[in-house]
Amino acid sequence: MSDTPITKFEGQEIDVSWDERLCIHIGECGKAAGNLFVGSREPWCMPDEVDKAQVREIVERCPSGALSYHDKAGTPEAPLPRNEVMVVYNGPYYLSGDLEIEGVADDMPGLRHRAALCRCGASKNKPFCDNSHAQARFEDPGAVGEQGPGLTAEDGALSVRAMPDGPLKLQGNLTIKSGSGRTAWQGTATALCRCGASANKPFCDGSHRAAGFKSD
Ligand code: SF4
Numbered sequence: 001m002s003d004t005p006i007t008k009f010e011g012q013e014i015d016v017s018w019d020e021r022l023c024i025h026i027g028e029c030g031k032a033a034g035n036l037f038v039g040s041r042e043p044w045c046m047p048d049e050v051d052k053a054q055v056r057e058i059v060e061r062c063p064s065g066a067l068s069y070h071d072k073a074g075t076p077e078a079p080l081p082r083n084e085v086m087v088v089y090n091g092p093y094y095l096s097g098d099l100e101i102e103g104v105a106d107d108m109p110g111l112r113h114r115a116a117l118c119r120c121g122a123s124k125n126k127p128f129c130d131n132s133h134a135q136a137r138f139e140d141p142g143a144v145g146e147q148g149p150g151l152t153a154e155d156g157a158l159s160v161r162a163m164p165d166g167p168l169k170l171q172g173n174l175t176i177k178s179g180s181g182r183t184a185w186q187g188t189a190t191a192l193c194r195c196g197a198s199a200n201k202p203f204c205d206g207s208h209r210a211a212g213f214k215s216d
């Protein structure tokens with residue numbers, strides 16, 4: 001790891017930042033058409049290679065919050081109009097929306113809108129995913145059996161608390177999408193498993209106690 005975990009790429013109208021603590025190398029940035037991100041180039045990211053709207057749109061594809069931008073015209077990134085958790089097939093949770101993740105440092109602005117959180121229990125960077133699910137051979141396709149009480153609105157602040165040695169507690173308007181992409185559950189409060197042991201994934205069923213889950 002370099003001296004600072006955040007690398008800043010300056011442009012005329014917009015700067016892009018990349019936080020290596022959060023990147024899980026999904027590749028949405030590198031696969032984007034155009035020359036904003038070119039893996040073999042130094043610097044890897046050049047914000048002036050595409051127009052500002054494209055910079056914003058491509059950065060907002062990053063599911064982990066590792067990428068963020070500073071628009072010099074002062075228009076900050078706005079949350080999506082619906083708070084969502086996607087349960088990734090054999091992988092983490094992708095959160096998007098108006099996120100308030102407890103304990104997150106102010107220098108991680110991408111996490112206000114996007115985050116990839118561990119649900120297998122194996123990450124060494126909890127509550128964030130670090131791709132340890134692959135080595136741990138975590139298997140859960142992300143089916144969601146419950147429908148929840150429903151919603152009257154889909155936006156607003158979503159509070160996320162990683163409970164010590166326990167689940168992720170979420171409060172606020174929330175839609176959970178299953179690993180198949182289906183809108184599966186809607187409600188305003190739930191606890192999601194992050195130990196990997198629940199028999200009712202993605203929801204916590206208390207199995208973390210018997211599993212001896214340690215979040216530190
Ligand atoms: S899109 Fe985000 S998480 Fe994926 S490789 Fe790029 S910076 Fe990393």
Ligand code: FES
Nearest residue numbers: 193194195204207
């Ligand atoms: S966190 Fe996995 S069962 Fe509670």
